Amino acid sequence: xxxxxxxxxxxxxxxxxxxxxxxxxxxxxxxxxxxxxxxxxxxxxxxxxxxxxxxxxxxxxxxxxxxxxxxxxxxxxxxxxxxxxxxxxxxxxxxxxxxxxxxxxxxxxxxxxxxxxxxxxxxxxxxxxxxxxxxxxxxxxxxxxxxxxxxxxxxxxxxxxxxxxxxxxxxxxxxxxxxxxxxxxxxxxxxxxxxxxxxxxxxxxxxxxxxxxxxxxxxxxxxxxxxxxxxxxxxxxxxxxxxxxxxxxxxxxxxxxxxxxx
Amino acid sequence: xxxxxxxxxxxxxxxxxxxxxxxxxxxxxxxxxxxxxxxxxxxxxxxxxxxxxxxxxxxxxxxxxxxxxxxxxxxxxxxxxxxxxxxxxxxxxxxxxxxxxxxxxxxxxxxxxxxxxxxxxxxxxxxxxxxxxxxxxxxxxxxxxxxxxxxxxxxxxxxxxxxxxxxxxxxxxxxxxxxxxxxxxxxxxxxxxxxxxxxxxxxxxxxxxxxxxxxxxxxxxxxxxxxxxxxxxxxxxxxxxxxxxxxxxxxxxxxxxxxxxxxxxxxxxxxxxxxx
Amino acid sequence: xxxxxxxxxxxxxxxxxxxxxxxxxxxxxxxxxxxxxxxxxxxxxxxxxxxxxxxxxxxxxxxxxxxxxxxxxxxxxxxxxxxxxxxxxxxxxxxxxxxxxxxxxxxxxxxxxxxxxxxxxxxxxxxxxxxxxxxxxxxxxxxxxxxxxxxxxxxxxxxxxxxxxxxxxxxxxxxxxxxxxxxxxxxxxxxxxxxxxxxxxxxxxxxxxxxxxxxxxxxxxxxxxxxxxxxxxxxxxxxxxxxxxxxxxxxxxxxxxxxxxxxxxxxxxxxxxxxxxxxxxxxxxxxxxxxxxxxxxxxxxxxxxxxxxxxxxxxxxxxxxxxxxxxxxxxxxxxxxxxxxxxxx
Numbered sequence: 059x060x061x062x063x064x065x066x067x068x069x070x071x072x073x074x075x076x077x078x079x080x081x082x083x084x085x086x087x088x089x090x091x092x093x094x095x096x097x098x099x100x101x102x103x104x105x106x107x108x109x110x111x112x113x114x115x116x117x118x119x120x121x122x123x124x125x126x127x128x129x130x131x132x133x134x135x136x137x138x139x140x141x142x143x144x145x146x147x148x149x150x151x152x153x154x155x156x157x158x159x160x161x162x163x164x165x166x167x168x169x170x171x172x173x174x175x176x177x178x179x180x181x182x183x184x185x186x187x188x189x190x191x192x193x194x195x196x197x198x199x200x201x202x203x204x205x206x207x208x209x210x211x212x213x214x215x216x217x218x219x220x221x222x223x224x225x226x227x228x229x230x231x232x233x234x235x236x237x238x239x240x241x242x243x244x245x246x247x248x249x250x251x252x253x254x255x256x257x258x259x260x261x262x263x264x265x266x267x268x269x270x271x272x273x274x275x276x277x278x279x280x281x282x283x284x285x286x287x288x289x290x291x292x293x294x295x296x297x298x299x300x301x302x303x304x305x306x307x308x309x310x311x312x313x314x315x316x317x318x319x320x
Numbered sequence: 321x322x323x324x325x326x327x328x329x330x331x332x333x334x335x336x337x338x339x340x341x342x343x344x345x346x347x348x349x350x351x352x353x354x355x356x357x358x359x360x361x362x363x364x365x366x367x368x369x370x371x372x373x374x375x376x377x378x379x380x381x382x383x384x385x386x387x388x389x390x391x392x393x394x395x396x397x398x399x400x401x402x403x404x405x406x407x408x409x410x411x412x413x414x415x416x417x418x419x420x421x422x423x424x425x426x427x428x429x430x431x432x433x434x435x436x437x438x439x440x441x442x443x444x445x446x447x448x449x450x451x452x453x454x455x456x457x458x459x460x461x462x463x464x465x466x467x468x469x470x471x472x473x474x475x476x477x478x479x480x481x482x483x484x485x486x487x488x489x490x491x492x493x494x495x496x497x498x499x500x501x502x503x504x505x506x507x508x509x510x511x512x513x514x515x516x517x518x519x520x521x522x523x524x525x526x527x528x529x530x531x532x533x534x535x536x537x538x539x540x541x542x543x544x545x546x547x548x549x550x551x552x553x554x555x556x557x558x559x560x561x562x563x564x565x566x567x568x569x570x571x572x573x574x575x576x577x578x579x580x581x582x583x584x585x586x587x588x589x590x591x592x593x594x595x596x
Numbered sequence: 597x598x599x600x601x602x603x604x605x606x607x608x609x610x611x612x613x614x615x616x617x618x619x620x621x622x623x624x625x626x627x628x629x630x631x632x633x634x635x636x637x638x639x640x641x642x643x644x645x646x647x648x649x650x651x652x653x654x655x656x657x658x659x660x661x662x663x664x665x666x667x668x669x670x671x672x673x674x675x676x677x678x679x680x681x682x683x684x685x686x687x688x689x690x691x692x693x694x695x696x697x698x699x700x701x702x703x704x705x706x707x708x709x710x711x712x713x714x715x716x717x718x719x720x721x722x723x724x725x726x727x728x729x730x731x732x733x734x735x736x737x738x739x740x741x742x743x744x745x746x747x748x749x750x751x752x753x754x755x756x757x758x759x760x761x762x763x764x765x766x767x768x769x770x771x772x773x774x775x776x777x778x779x780x781x782x783x784x785x786x787x788x789x790x791x792x793x794x795x796x797x798x799x800x801x802x803x804x805x806x807x808x809x810x811x812x813x814x815x816x817x818x819x820x821x822x823x824x825x826x827x828x829x830x831x832x833x834x835x836x837x838x839x840x841x842x843x844x845x846x847x848x849x850x851x852x853x854x855x856x857x858x859x860x861x862x863x864x865x866x867x868x869x870x871x872x873x874x875x876x877x878x879x880x881x882x883x884x885x886x887x888x889x890x891x892x893x894x895x896x897x898x899x900x901x902x903x904x905x906x907x908x909x910x911x912x913x914x915x916x917x918x919x920x921x922x923x924x925x926x927x928x929x930x931x932x933x934x935x936x937x938x939x940x941x
Contacts, residue, residue: 168531
């Protein structure tokens, strides 16, 4: 039987878990070495590289910019996605499934192509500012998460509770905020986190849509890594891992991390 | 009345996707068709070049190998995780989720440390006297496969754990009573019930690897271009935006066709649900 | 609390298929009226139109003296109990009940007072701080009722409120609903597909079929004198004899037999309850006697149910007076004039 007591399965499981975790552990270790290039085993112990992060304007500005873009993109995806989900799940529309697929369609386009095509349309044809184009690109990245996660929970929610609220004297708007939203809160938070994390980590879309004054953290790390091989990259990686861990902890606190993948 | 409010609610998202996903696509397609009187000329030229053929083949091969590696590592791991007590299962799921939510640059960077000339892996082989001089792994196709597999393994595992926990373990017990060993059970009872989960995972991994930019860029170097990196190179380095569009369109077509095909296969293989 | 008048209600989604057709009901102040019918007959649609959750294609709804046909749902001042209870999962029992009062912007003290009052009337005082997920089905039902009652609605609407409860609780809750409705002198509409349930608690019953009211009467009248074939079938009549004409004295059946019964226009069928068919020893001269042969027998506890093949067709007969008869025995049946009811189609 392939259950928990199966020895080969246990060994296999542990080995693969090891493979999954070791690379990240190595990154953490290398961030403390005091040689000028990354090497293992490390010699000495230093926090120099962490201090060096702050000397890199690309990293500092990139962090701020990525944070800003991820927040705006995630919020606008919620703001635009939730009404669409509401219409799809509560209005008995004839082509609801078609609309659903339409809203999920950005996931079918390779991210690099989204960035590439958007650059030509938004920046060159529409003459939109680079920042706006970048936000649009990240919005397209986020929207499908909102559509998928929020519509799943809207479908579970009893539509009669809204009607009960209307009969009790609520307008449609009041009923949405007082009765629907509190009950889909978990999926909204989950969608927000998925949007935020994916936008914050994204490279391919930003690749075509960044510029000298518009520097995103992941692309900054990518560029740095292509030109340097010192433990500053390890240090910034560790900082970002802590950032991820904190976010996961927050999600766990509010609704359980497992909600993110459902 | 109701219809109007439904339309108002759908409109922003609809217009957004239309203007910023579909319109741009049309906008990049048109120049690739209008360059000459012969509509498909650019595409034919592109596909005739043996260099481009190599890139397309490399893209597909890397996606295929990555998917296989992820499946072989991911399936048993997913079974192992799914068969733990709830508490342990949750903990392991969180551990798996962590790399998934960590930036791809960081995860690729970790493999640069491991696979480089003076990397951990070469060190280890030298110390064990298995090799006498460092071997080249970084900046090869193999490195891209390893990096991609590392990137997508958590996604496969997470999606499989879900479907495995839903399996009725009594079917395996029934098979065991009838004389099936662990391996027979895996191949004759578990996997057949998981076709949908496995193929869904495969779609994610294959399409994801095929269209990924960061990993081939970091681990493949300039001599091992795939279609995603080729688009960037054509557009940004060579300034040939039309040719980049050709690659982009071919990449979209390939990935959508493959996803569609696996989806079809999935529906055909999954006989558990009665077809309505 | 007020009189409710529904006039010539029509409903159609596509303009062609009518879900409701020219439906009228008049409900007096303080009356509990049931709408009874099979699923798909339009009873829930009717209730939802009255509540304002659906918009009628045509017709009027008048509460008291006020025409509310075009009033949006949140301004109608009704209380409604849903089949799924539809409690707000994120609010405690207290806040579920207080919800409608908060919408009416009552001050805190008033809310507290009213909620506590209705919770005690519905026997929920101890559960005020619980959340819906922590309640049993019956308790959720009470909360749903309390939430509907607390705003002192003009009309209480109940949409199959008991169908998710088990049999024993169902009886208990329907008595509770009736008690509260009478105590509060509430005008109420109760939608159900269960005839026993609706007979037990209603002042009047509207039996619906295919978007129309087939009969609107007291439970007694409906039980004793169903007007149409559909109503008779729905409330459990089993013997139907098709008639083709009336000669001034008796009806002529399909099989050319004359049956005397109360004269009524548009009669298409005659019906009689199985226990009102008498098995008699010898054919006398009286009317409505028919010979038959027993083709099946079932023991029902206090009687035997015989299936008898006669020239009028197969009839079900319940007998608890005679000795047990067996299959293939010949019998003589009497269908007394007073028990034979004429039915419209």
